Amino acid sequence: MxxxxxxxxxxxxxxxxxxxxxxxxxxxxxxxxxxxxxxRLREMVRLGGGVDAEGRLDPGVAARALSCLERFxxxxxxxxxxxxxxVGTSALRTARRKQNFLVSARRALGHPxxxxxxxxxxxxxxSGVAHMLPPDRGRRLVIxxxxxxxxxxxxxxxxxxxxASLHVGCVSLTKQFFADGRITAKRLQRARLAAQxxxxxxxxxxxxxxxxxxxxSSGTVRAIAESLREIxxxxxxxxxxxxxxxxxxxxxxxxxxxxxxxxxxxxRRPVFxxxxxxxxxxxKALNIDALRLSxxxxxxxLLYDMLGRMTDEDPRERSVSSMQRRxxxxxxxxxxxxxxxxxxxxxxxxxxDLNDPLASLFLKWAARLHExxxxxxxxxxxxxxxxxxxxADMPGFTREEQRLLAQLAGGHRRKLMLAxxxxxxxxxxKLALRLIVLLRLAxxxxxxxxxxxxxxxxxxxxxxxxxxxxGARWLAQHPLSLEDLRQEVEYLRSAGLRLRVxxxxxxxxx
Numbered sequence: 001m002x003x004x005x006x007x008x009x010x011x012x013x014x015x016x017x018x019x020x021x022x023x024x025x026x027x028x029x030x031x032x033x034x035x036x037x038x039x040r041l042r043e044m045v046r047l048g049g050g051v052d053a054e055g056r057l058d059p060g061v062a063a064r065a066l067s068c069l070e071r072f073x074x075x076x077x078x079x080x081x082x083x084x085x086x087v088g089t090s091a092l093r094t095a096r097r098k099q100n101f102l103v104s105a106r107r108a109l110g111h112p113x114x115x116x117x118x119x120x121x122x123x124x125x126x127s128g129v130a131h132m133l134p135p136d137r138g139r140r141l142v143i144x145x146x147x148x149x150x151x152x153x154x155x156x157x158x159x160x161x162x163x164a165s166l167h168v169g170c171v172s173l174t175k176q177f178f179a180d181g182r183i184t185a186k187r188l189q190r191a192r193l194a195a196q197x198x199x200x201x202x203x204x205x206x207x208x209x210x211x212x213x214x215x216x217s218s219g220t221v222r223a224i225a226e227s228l229r230e231i232x233x234x235x236x237x238x239x240x241x242x243x244x245x246x247x248x249x250x251x252x253x254x255x256x257x258x259x260x261x262x263x264x265x266x267x268r269r270p271v272f273x274x275x276x277x278x279x280x281x282x283x284k285a286l287n288i289d290a291l292r293l294s295x296x297x298x299x300x301x302l303l304y305d306m307l308g309r310m311t312d313e314d315p316r317e318r319s320v321s322s323m324q325r326r327x328x329x330x331x332x333x334x335x336x337x338x339x340x341x342x343x344x345x346x347x348x349x350x351x352x353d354l355n356d357p358l359a360s361l362f363l364k365w366a367a368r369l370h371e372x373x374x375x376x377x378x379x380x381x382x383x384x385x386x387x388x389x390x391x392a393d394m395p396g397f398t399r400e401e402q403r404l405l406a407q408l409a410g411g412h413r414r415k416l417m418l419a420x421x422x423x424x425x426x427x428x429x430k431l432a433l434r435l436i437v438l439l440r441l442a443x444x445x446x447x448x449x450x451x452x453x454x455x456x457x458x459x460x461x462x463x464x465x466x467x468x469x470x471g472a473r474w475l476a477q478h479p480l481s482l483e484d485l486r487q488e489v490e491y492l493r494s495a496g497l498r499l500r501v502x503x504x505x506x507x508x509x510x
Contacts, residue, residue, distance in 0.1 A: 012038075014081035015302035016072060018105075018113065020048030020091035020147025020171050021271065022219060023065070025072045026299045027079045030310075035303055041075060042219075043068045044267040048091040048147040048171035055096035062101050069108040076110060083306050087124075087398070088115045089298070090148025090169060102425075112425060114398035118165025121298060122151035123315075123395045126160040128300030129217050138212030143291065144298070145220040145278050147171035147271070150195075152202075152282065154209045160395075162209045166198040170220050173274035181256040183273050188247060191277035199285055206286060215294040219268070220275035225293045226263030237290035243280040250276065305396070315396030320365050323394065327372035333449050338367035340454060341442035345435075348461035352434045356427075362401075363435050366408035367442065373409075386410025400425045404432060411436040412443050416495045434461075437497065441468065444484050465498045472503035485509055 011031070017024040025041040045068055050061025076084060086105075092098060092115045106112050116124070125144045133140070139161070144151045148169040154162040173194060177187045216225070216238065228235045228242045231249065235242055253259050256269045264272050283291060308314055324331065341363050349355050373384025390406035397405070407420055411433075421432050445454055455471035468485075475482050485501050489509050492499045501509035 009080040010082050012079060012081045012083075013303055013306050014076055014079060014084045015299040015306070016076075016084070016086040016109065016111075017297075017299040017302070018047065018065075018086065018088040018092060019298075020089060020149070020169055021046055022147070023047075023068050023072070024297075024299045025075060026303065027075075027081060028303050030307060035307065039075065039079065041072060043071075046147065046171055046271075048094075048169065049175065051091050051095050051148075055094055057095045057098060057101060062104075065101075066104055066108055069105050073109040083310070084111045085302050085306055086111050086113045087121075087298075087302060088113050089121050090118070090146060090167075090172075093118070093399075094148065114400060116398050117393070118149055118151065118167075119163050119393045120395060120398065121146075121149070122153045122163040122165050123160050124301030124305060125151050125217055125296075125298045126153040126155045126163070126301070127158060127304050128298055128302075129215055129294045129296035130155060130158045131304050132294055132296030132300060133215070136213070139210060141206070141211040141214040141286070141288070142217055142294070143214070143221065143279070143282060144217040145170055145275050146218065150198075150278055150282070152199075152206065152286075154206060154211050162206055163393075164202040164206070166195070166202075168195050168198045168278060170271040170275040170278065173278065174271045178256065178270070178273050181270065183250050183254055183256065185251050188250065188273060188277050191274055192281040195278045195281040196285060199282060203285055214288045214291045216279070216291045217294050218297045220271075221279065221291070222293055223264050223268055223272060224276060224279060227261045230261055230263050237292050238279070238283070239290055240280065240283050240288075243276060243283065246276055247280065316361075316365070316394070316401075317396075319394040319396050320368055323369055323372060323388075323392065327375040327388070329368065329371055330449075332451070333446065334368045334371065336446045337370070337439070337442045338364055340445060340457070341367045341438050344438045344441060344457065344459050347459045348434075348438070348466075351461045352431075353427075354431060354434060359431070359435060362404055362408065363438060366405055366412070366435070366439055369405065370409045370412045370439065370443065382410055382413050385412075404428050407432050408436055408439055412439045414491075416491055418495060433495065433497075437466070437492065440488065440491075444488060445481065447481065447484060448478070464496055465500065466492075467500045467502065469502040469504065472506065475503045475508070482508070 012029050014027045023043050023045050026037060027039040028035040028037045045065050047061060047065050050058035086109055102113050126142050129142045139154055139156045142153045146169045148171055150166040150168055152164050153160050173191050177191045225238050227246060228238060231245060250273050259269050342360060345354060345360060345363055370385055372388055373381035376384040386406040386409050389409055390402050394402055404424055422429050424432055455474040458469040460467040486509055489499045500507060
């Protein structure tokens, strides 16, 4: 440990939510199986308002965001959390040429930023809400209106059953219809129509699924609920009638700067009409009688997700198993490849800088899923596998994690394609090729799909050189495998790696 560094505090977890409207930090302690929140921070950044139509991030907004993250980073260092996850949502999904910002953000926080998909955002929101509610056997509908997107989920218990991420949020809608602060009936109607357009493709699926209770999450819904209680102290839930009354108040005010509801802070006023318009349209379209407020949110879902990873309930494992079933993976063959790949990793992890626990996790998952493309077509199936892994909804995985899995699976056979590796987040932009090589060797050695065990394999790695030693008898009995290894020597040479194959102690390929 560097001099002056402080040890992490076991059992302390932290989640950072880089939303399009607000940034949130929550720190909790894991005590006797429960999470106890010990600190929360929130700052209105409006990152989504700084992303233009071409996806460029405004330098002034980026500077404001980094200042906030420096303050968050100071708090994280003081709390000494042992597990930290930082996720970016709609604004960072949309932004292009964001690598410099992400590098600066990582430096400010001391932790990397994961950009999650809209569906993963919805799953985490539902998890946060579900864990904050009393146990209930009935289905729940959850709505979360963010700055750049709106997530709606139906779930039962802690499991999400139906998820959608709509490309409409209070910041993005404000830029379209309320940028100058003026509020008119026509603008409110156009904002509602924009929300309706986004909801329409998933509306029937949600209505068919059905639910018993509906809940709203996060700041926009909270501000609306508190405003309704201010207008009507008897209000106990958000209703369509209450929202219509609130729309009348907004029309009468005429401008966000003149809005004087105490529940709506000065920083929230500009985006408040858009939030009301979105929620009203959702409640009318989905026939929601009453929407109650929940304390749970995305950041709480992140905490419980981390807790699951610590207690062998990693949702990524369930996603991998689901993908295996969906694409009819031959489980026995995948297990053979996984066993061999992990055995090779153990032999080279020190010399190849693969000591990070994620290295074995992603090599394991890639081994289990490298053949899913066979369910599409045999020709070029590794490319089909890569496409599915990058673009499928895989709960628990971030976009960067899916991209890494896609690179591993897509590179497991034939000519090595190196172009996409540089787009991976560090350190995987440099280390992914090494995992690919291990997977390639494991797949090659099990190409016959035989249940017979392999001989003892010895693999030594030094920088750009690999030495693989296999029993001489086995190689003599498997001439096709020897020919495959001969071809592999050429493939790896084109990637700047030298593979030397020994039959026992005798060099046979170089």
